[in-house]
Amino acid sequence: MPTTTSWKLTSLLIFFTFFCCSFSYTFTIINNCPHTIWPGTLSGSGSPPLATTGFRLDTGQSIKLTTVPGWSGRIWARTGCTFDATGVGKCQTGDCGGRLECQGNGAAPPTSLFEITLGAGNGQDFYDVSMVDGYNLPLLALPRGVYGDACNSTGCITDINRGCPKELQLLGGDQNQRVVGCRSACEAFKTDKYCCSGAFANPNTCQPSYYSTIFKKACPRAYSYAFDDGTSTFTCKANEYDIVFCPNSNGMRRPNLAAPPPPIRQPFWKHQQ
Numbered sequence: 385m386p387t388t389t390s391w392k393l394t395s396l397l398i399f400f401t402f403f404c405c406s407f408s409y410t411f412t413i414i415n416n417c418p419h420t421i422w423p424g425t426l427s428g429s430g431s432p433p434l435a436t437t438g439f440r441l442d443t444g445q446s447i448k449l450t451t452v453p454g455w456s457g458r459i460w461a462r463t464g465c466t467f468d469a470t471g472v473g474k475c476q477t478g479d480c481g482g483r484l485e486c487q488g489n490g491a492a493p494p495t496s497l498f499e500i501t502l503g504a505g506n507g508q509d510f511y512d513v514s515m516v517d518g519y520n521l522p523l524l525a526l527p528r529g530v531y532g533d534a535c536n537s538t539g540c541i542t543d544i545n546r547g548c549p550k551e552l553q554l555l556g557g558d559q560n561q562r563v564v565g566c567r568s569a570c571e572a573f574k575t576d577k578y579c580c581s582g583a584f585a586n587p588n589t590c591q592p593s594y595y596s597t598i599f600k601k602a603c604p605r606a607y608s609y610a611f612d613d614g615t616s617t618f619t620c621k622a623n624e625y626d627i628v629f630c631p632n633s634n635g636m637r638r639p640n641l642a643a644p645p646p647p648i649r650q651p652f653w654k655h656q657q
């Protein structure tokens with residue numbers, strides 16, 4: 385019956401408007417780098433895409449993206465991009481299928497990744513910063529909002545490109561003279577040992593390597609290889625996350641993530657006078 389159907393639709397609409405999504409989550413992506421970045425977003429299977437899957441963000445700009453409880457996905461930043469008027473082009477790092485909007489394509493390694501699964505209901509959020517697919521930019525993930533102040537931040541604020549071993553370097557820039565990314569050993573050598581695959585596909589056989597240790601020393605809170613869970617996954621309940629690229633540029637004060645995790649409860653700019 386049409387009336388019942390429309391009534392059902394109306395109540396569904398009311399449900400979604402007032403109940404379902406009134407508790408929304410916000411990601412604020414901040415470009416603190418001295419250069420333009422092109423963030424990309426990728427939703428996990430079963431999660432709706434964010435309002436944008438790829439966009440340009442100039443120095444000092446930020447953007448807020450809201451999403452729903454239970455959302456899981458990744459956020460990263462591309463560098464050295466050129467796109468034509470139709471959004472077709474390429475990036476030196478983090479490229480996602482050669483388009484401004486990633487539209488379901490992931491980041492080409494090496495790319496630093498912020499990964500998160502938001503809790504539904506009273507469920508906890510799980511979040512991390514990962515160098516498993518290599519590194520391109522420093523980033524900091526700060527839980528914020530009503531509940532976020534009690535949560536630990538994570539990230540990788542060291543410029544790993546500077547200390548990147550020659551065999552892992554991705555060169556770019558005008559004359560291909562600049563290290564624009566640092567590849568993972570898996571990406572560079574494609575062996576089961578470095579990729580935690582085949583006989584090494586479990587935490588007992590896949591151990592930290594010479595190369596993953598370089599990443600871990602530089603960024604103790606970030607994933608340095610696939611089974612680096614113990615020190616790299618963070619659990620909390622926040623309803624806002626700030627994702628800051630190049631957090632320590634411009635002399636901005638930031639938490640000391642070079643040391644093994646002490647609790648960092650305050651966003652760094654709250655300490656600034």
Ligand SMILES: *[C@@H]1O[C@H](CO)[C@@H](O)[C@H](O)[C@H]1NC(C)=O
Pocket residue numbers: 534535536619620645646647648
């Ligand atoms: C933050 O990290 C510290 C040190 O690892 C830990 O003791 C604390 O439980 C963490 N806080 C939360 C909310 O996870």
